[in-house]
Amino acid sequence: MSNAQAPDRTSRREQILKEAARLFAERGFHGVGVDEIGAAVGISGPGLYRHFAGKDAMLAELLVGISERLLAGGRMRVAEGGESPEAVLDALIDGHIDFALDDRPLITVHDRELDRLREADRKRVRQLQRQYVELWVEVVRRVHPGPSESQARAAVHAVFGLLNSTPHLGRPGALPGRTEMAELLHRLALGAFGAVAGEPVTGESVGAGVPGA
Amino acid sequence: MSNAQAPDRTSRREQILKEAARLFAERGFHGVGVDEIGAAVGISGPGLYRHFAGKDAMLAELLVGISERLLAGGRMRVAEGGESPEAVLDALIDGHIDFALDDRPLITVHDRELDRLREADRKRVRQLQRQYVELWVEVVRRVHPGPSESQARAAVHAVFGLLNSTPHLGRPGALPGRTEMAELLHRLALGAFGAVAGEPVTGESVGAGVPGA
DNA sequence: AGATGAGGTTAACGCCCATTAACCCGGATG
DNA sequence: CATCCGGGTTAATGGGCGTTAACCTCATCT
Numbered sequence: 001m002s003n004a005q006a007p008d009r010t011s012r013r014e015q016i017l018k019e020a021a022r023l024f025a026e027r028g029f030h031g032v033g034v035d036e037i038g039a040a041v042g043i044s045g046p047g048l049y050r051h052f053a054g055k056d057a058m059l060a061e062l063l064v065g066i067s068e069r070l071l072a073g074g075r076m077r078v079a080e081g082g083e084s085p086e087a088v089l090d091a092l093i094d095g096h097i098d099f100a101l102d103d104r105p106l107i108t109v110h111d112r113e114l115d116r117l118r119e120a121d122r123k124r125v126r127q128l129q130r131q132y133v134e135l136w137v138e139v140v141r142r143v144h145p146g147p148s149e150s151q152a153r154a155a156v157h158a159v160f161g162l163l164n165s166t167p168h169l170g171r172p173g174a175l176p177g178r179t180e181m182a183e184l185l186h187r188l189a190l191g192a193f194g195a196v197a198g199e200p201v202t203g204e205s206v207g208a209g210v211p212g213a
Numbered sequence: 214m215s216n217a218q219a220p221d222r223t224s225r226r227e228q229i230l231k232e233a234a235r236l237f238a239e240r241g242f243h244g245v246g247v248d249e250i251g252a253a254v255g256i257s258g259p260g261l262y263r264h265f266a267g268k269d270a271m272l273a274e275l276l277v278g279i280s281e282r283l284l285a286g287g288r289m290r291v292a293e294g295g296e297s298p299e300a301v302l303d304a305l306i307d308g309h310i311d312f313a314l315d316d317r318p319l320i321t322v323h324d325r326e327l328d329r330l331r332e333a334d335r336k337r338v339r340q341l342q343r344q345y346v347e348l349w350v351e352v353v354r355r356v357h358p359g360p361s362e363s364q365a366r367a368a369v370h371a372v373f374g375l376l377n378s379t380p381h382l383g384r385p386g387a388l389p390g391r392t393e394m395a396e397l398l399h400r401l402a403l404g405a406f407g408a409v410a411g412e413p414v415t416g417e418s419v420g421a422g423v424p425g426a
Numbered sequence: 427a428g429a430t431g432a433g434g435t436t437a438a439c440g441c442c443c444a445t446t447a448a449c450c451c452g453g454a455t456g
Numbered sequence: 457c458a459t460c461c462g463g464g465t466t467a468a469t470g471g472g473c474g475t476t477a478a479c480c481t482c483a484t485c486t
Contacts, residue, residue: 012433027328030243033473043434046475050433055474111381112325115240151397154388158401161378165371168324175367184364188371188405195404196397225463246443256464259445263463268444 013051015041017065020058025105025167029059029113059113060121066106067128070099074135085142092139093163093189097182100163108167133157146197155196159189226264228254230278233271238318238380242272242326272326273334279319280341283312287348298355305352306376306402310395313376321380346370359410368409372402 010018019040023032034055035045052058077091100107114122136156137149147155163185169175176184223231232253236245247268248258265271290304313320327335349369350362360368376398382388389397 028241028243028326030241031329034475035473045436047434049475113241116244148389150387150389151393154382154394154397155401157382157388158375158378158398161381162371162375162405165374168374169367169370174363175370176361176363180364181367184367184409185371187408187411188368191408192375192401192405195400195407198400247445248443258466260464262445 012041016048016051017058017062021062021103021105021109024059024062024113025108029055029109029116056116056118059109060117062106062109063114063117063125064121064128066103066110067125067132070096071128071132071135073099074132078135078139085139089139089143089190089193090186092136093186094182096160096163097185100166100185101178101182104167107164111164133160140193140196144193144196151196155193159192162188162192225254229261229264230271230275234275234316234318234322237272237275237326238321242268242322242329269329269331272322273330275319275322276327276330276338277334277341279316279323280338280345283309284341284345284348286312287345291348291352298352302352302356302403302406303399305349306399307395309373309376310398313379313398314391314395317380320377324377346373353406353409357406357409364409368406372405375401375405 016037020032020037023037023040026032034048037055037058038044038046038048048058052061073095074092077095078088080091082088082091114125117125133153133156137152140156141147141149141152144152166181166185175181229250233245233250236250236253239245247261250268250271251257251259251261261271265274286308287305290308291301293304295301295304327338330338346366346369350365353369354360354362354365357365379394379398388394
């Protein structure tokens with residue numbers, strides 16, 4: 001047996017997964033070859049097959065991994081339960097924002113390449129996603145009891161789209177830094193949720209009497 | 214010379230583009246073969262080359278087309294200029310929602326496959342996108358003068374993510390119908406923009422005292 | 427020291443797929 | 457009537473790429 005459990009820093013597998021995620025995000029699953037992935041970690045081509053059954057296996061592990069971490073994180077935050085539902089929602093939002101800002105490539109791959117998975121894996125990922133959504137829906141409905149469940153669900157989907165928008169950003173510089181960005185996204189998400197209920201807004205009901213030019 | 218300008222209903226080219234968009238959205242650019250695209254319009258394989266220079270050309274025309282239509286629509290709505298900036302923003306939002314709901318596949322392809330384009334086309338698309346964003350930024354800043362320009366830009370990006378979230382929706386039934394969905398998205402977008410400025414929200418400041426059950 | 431196995435390497439195989447070649451047909455043109 | 461030519465067809469070509477085969481080389485264990 002061996003006792004050396006810290007080969008370097010991160011195990012080779014994780015290093016590969018990280019680079020694969022980045023490449024998949026940049027050019028799509030079909031767009032990147034195994035040789036490139038190998039090159040990205042210093043080995044070349046088929047050497048990857050010592051660590052993964054194939055290219056598909058890497059994608060599967062990535063997607064299942066993300067989904068599990070997201071759900072686990074969400075459950076944790078709900079379980080820790082703040083004093084108020086509002087606090088829980090805040091925690092959920094912050095958690096998701098951290099994820100979106102830190103693991104940008106994963107987010108991208110997450111909702112781009114789901115259908116390249118084998119039936120079994122895809123089902124698993126979808127199930128995890130669904131549970132994560134329902135987690136949010138419950139909390140949102142606790143904070144905003146007005147709207148129907150389907151409205152709440154659609155709103156949650158939409159807010160995910162909002163929070164996951166960071167990958168689509170242009171070159172940095174025209175945009176706020178990380179902390180400011182996190183702040184902003186948080187406000188935007190809360191603002192959106194706050195508007196789920198309410199009369200058919202016509203734009204007047206939000207712009208707080210700003211005269212403008 | 215010919216005078217027959219209405220071959221059937223939509224020209225063959227457009228029919229091909231439509232199917233190609235659907236397929237690209239479903240399985241990604243690299244994921245679908247020319248034979249499939251051909252089959253989708255009743256001809257098979259290389260017959261497509263009578264209409265397009267190649268697979269890439271289809272993608273290019275799709276992406277440039279979307280971007281141009283979005284920008285043109287946006288400019289039109291701004292030019293028609295409602296009485297108030299608020300009305301213009303409403304119009305922009307509605308326009309984008311119509312687009313997101315009606316041309317779902319295009320939206321998907323839009324921000325998935327941009328990098329598969331030839332340098333020239335990609336530059337053009339990016340430029341159109343940028344102009345579209347700036348159009349929104351101006352209007353948003355007119356309605357909400359508080360926040361900085363970079364904040365406004367980030368908010369616009371985020372709201373695009375929100376509005377474009379429809380493609381990611383699960384199977385229909387768990388979600389509102391089209392008109393209700395449009396209504397909801399509109400409210401969410403306004404809610405988000407309304408929250409761009411404002412003190413560091415903690416969740417309490419939004420739940421508008423709805424007593425509920 | 428010798429065995430072993432983890433982790434690489436390069437070469438070869440085979441499939442998939444975009445593109446091209448070569449050929450075909452029916453209708454408008456003149 | 458002969459001629460184009462737009463719009464198809466199938467067969468061939470060629471490159472890219474995932475995967476497998478065969479071989480190599482250190483650490484580590486006995």
